[in-house]
Amino acid sequence: MKNNKILMIMLILLLTIAIVGAGAFFYLWKYTGDQKEKEPSIDEVIESSVDIEEMTTNLATDNFIKISFKIQTDSKKAKEELEKRDFQVKNIIIQELSEKTAEDMKGKKGQTILENDLKEQINEHMQEGKVVQVYITSSLLQ
Structure with missing residues (x-):
């Protein structure tokens, strides 16, 4: 028991x-x-983004492109650094576009590849954060 x-x-x-x-x-x-990480609000995205004004440059072929970007960073410090690196960013964009043909730039796939390539190359220079996304805000291919 x-x-x-x-x-x-x-x-x-x-x-x-x-x-x-x-x-x-x-x-x-x-x-x-x-x-899951909370997605930033649109105000936070704008607060941490840098505008790259319209640029005109030659492509690898006889074509040229007028293009502008908005580059989203992960923080305000990264935005400040990116603004200081403006000349380097423009150089990266010009060099990247000089390797592209008009055919490469046509369609969604070509633009997405360009955005991702720019993001990777810019991030190689960043020290105070990183680029989250590169957006093409206008584009005219001639």
């Missing part, structure tokens, strides 16, 4: 520990697990 009482107490304790452990697991999983 005494053994049954001890066994019953042990089972109750084990069950209690299991329930508490499961509750702790679900709490930690829900509130500290893989939470």
Whole structure:
């Protein structure tokens, strides 16, 4: 009889520990697990973005392009650095476009490739943050 009482107490304790452990697991999983980063509001995007005014440059072919960009950074410090690196950014854009043909620049795919290439090359120069996205804000191919 005494053994049954001890066994019953042990089972109750084990069950209690299991329930508490499961509750702790679900709490930690829900509130500290893989939470997606909150997307920045449009005001935050604008606050951390730099405009590159319209540029006209030659492509690798006999064509030329008039193009402008908005470059989104991950912080205000990165924006300030990018504004100081304006001349380097323009140089990167001109060099990148000089390698492109008119055919490369046509369509969504070509523009997306250009945006990603510029993002990667600009990020190589950044020290106070990084470029999150490059947007083409106007483009005229001739």
